[in-house]
Amino acid sequence: MAFRGTISLPGDKSISHRAALFAALRKGESRFVNFSKNDDCASTLSCLKQLGVASRWQEDVLIINGMSPAEWHQPAAPLYAGNSGTTSRLLSGLLIHLPFATQLTGDNSLSRRPMERIITPLSQMGGQIESADGHLPLSFYPAKEIHGIHYPLPVASAQIKSAVALAGLYAEGETIIIESTPSRDHTERMLGLPFTYKDGRKYIHVKKGHPLPDLSMTIPGDISSAAFFIVAALLTPGSDITLQNISLNPTRTALLTVLKHMGGAIDITPVQEKPEPIGHIRVRHSRLQNIPIDQSFIPNLIDEIPILSLAGVKAVGHFEIRGASELRVKETDRIRALVENWRRAGLSVKEFDDGFSFCGPQQFEKTRITTFGDHRIAMTFAIAGAACGTEMTLDDPDCVSVSFPEFFNILDRLTS
Structure with a gap:
């Protein structure tokens, strides 16, 4: 697909x-x-x-x-x-x-x-x-x-x-x-x-009295939401998608940098620089190679680590996330949630206090996913199932509405 x-x-x-x-x-x-x-x-x-x-x-x-x-x-x-x-x-x-x-x-x-x-x-x-x-x-x-x-x-x-x-x-x-x-x-x-x-x-x-600007605007698309479809397209043969008018704030684009270094075919067309950089992102299927991820990237990659882990599972070589203890205090303990679900799907994963590691590529099995009510865990494993053709049953798919209620409709549109 x-x-x-x-x-x-x-x-x-x-x-x-x-x-x-x-x-x-x-x-x-x-x-x-x-x-x-x-x-x-x-x-x-x-x-x-x-x-x-x-x-x-x-x-x-x-x-x-x-x-x-x-x-x-x-x-x-x-x-x-x-x-x-x-x-x-x-x-x-x-x-x-x-x-x-x-x-x-x-x-x-x-x-x-x-x-x-x-x-x-x-x-x-x-x-x-x-x-x-x-x-x-x-x-x-x-x-x-x-x-x-x-x-x-x-x-x-x-x-x-x-x-x-x-x-x-x-x-x-x-x-x-x-x-x-x-x-x-x-x-x-x-x-x-x-x-x-x-x-x-x-x-x-x-300072007190700082003038408040009129912020009336068209709000750009969410780069953290885009991340799920970016990884899906990179992993699935024959894929070619374009995401229009996405926020390209440089403090939010660490995922794009990492995926490009892994060999991802990602092309960016800027359309606006101020007040927020915006652009179109084209993504095509690519063969990915895992790379060392410097801990300096982690603060601006923290929300995308769940979906990046899926890219790591299907890429070649050692994948490791460290310095990400902040994941422990998100909507759920995302380190535990990822490790438990990947292990349940048959993967060999090592857990650390501040991250996790494994070697790729690995095949995963049909399984029931415990989302822990966390929207990003749910969307990560929904993409894993859709992109890799393995049935992933979410225990709470509705939790995606916390950040992205349109997720499943857009997923259907891109795969229909």
Whole structure:
């Protein structure tokens, strides 16, 4: 079964979250075409609605009527972030400023994910936050004063960076965020935050009163969603697909770099550079060779490691992921989920605290996949079955709606 065709994908999830949150801060109307309709982004819109920020759909255009957080309303019930780490962490940077108490909750999966990583800097800024031992629910109380800080990021995390940046927009004094390892830079780009480099580190400067731009835009297709079909086309003889208007933000394209080095026939046609790079991606079937993957790639490859593991299974040579302990605290423990499912499918896989390894190519067997309710695990093994002609039965296929509810329809279109 070959993958063939030209398609566009739903809007980038990371950009959609930020578009909604940043538009909510700016007085007036913002309009977004191709805003992602996944469950996570719906959680962001729902939380904003509870705070008094109205949004509505006009056919396929999302319209948000923003206003200063000083005009936000106290919600009648706890804010519910669902499964969305981006919603909970970025919104926290704004909730510390509100003159009333709020509580932020999430589903069981999100409630297991670490929140101390945002509680620490936001508390240093003066935020009054209570947590369930560093996890959701988080309770926010009115603070006497929120002040800027100089904060070196302890891990490469766009969510921590963005939470502190949002808090800094309304804090007294300057906030400087110091980043040693690059992470997604959508927040800096979209807000137009100034930054400098010194001694190999990035210094992002945030001051109260920073002008908020009108971000009305057509949101580019999600590169993390594209990743599944890119790998599928590379592995399946006769495949030739083109993905149009995909986000090519350089902090998100490590997967393309790795796959090209593995021998993947991937051609990129740029169509826009600012504010976000966008382009068309053509992918054709290729014979892949596994290569060493430097740990410096991992922060900007973290969401694509599940589907990259499938490429590694079918490529020739040793495949190894290390330095990826962050996978342990995603929607599920993705290292464990991948290792258990690949072993169940008959593969020989070695597990480490911070990754896994195996030798390719290996054949896998018909099996029932335990998704652990994780959208990326589900889509990885759905592609494994479709691309390699082996039946993979998912225990919870509906979990893909967290990030990509259109996934199975697009999969059918490319293989029909």
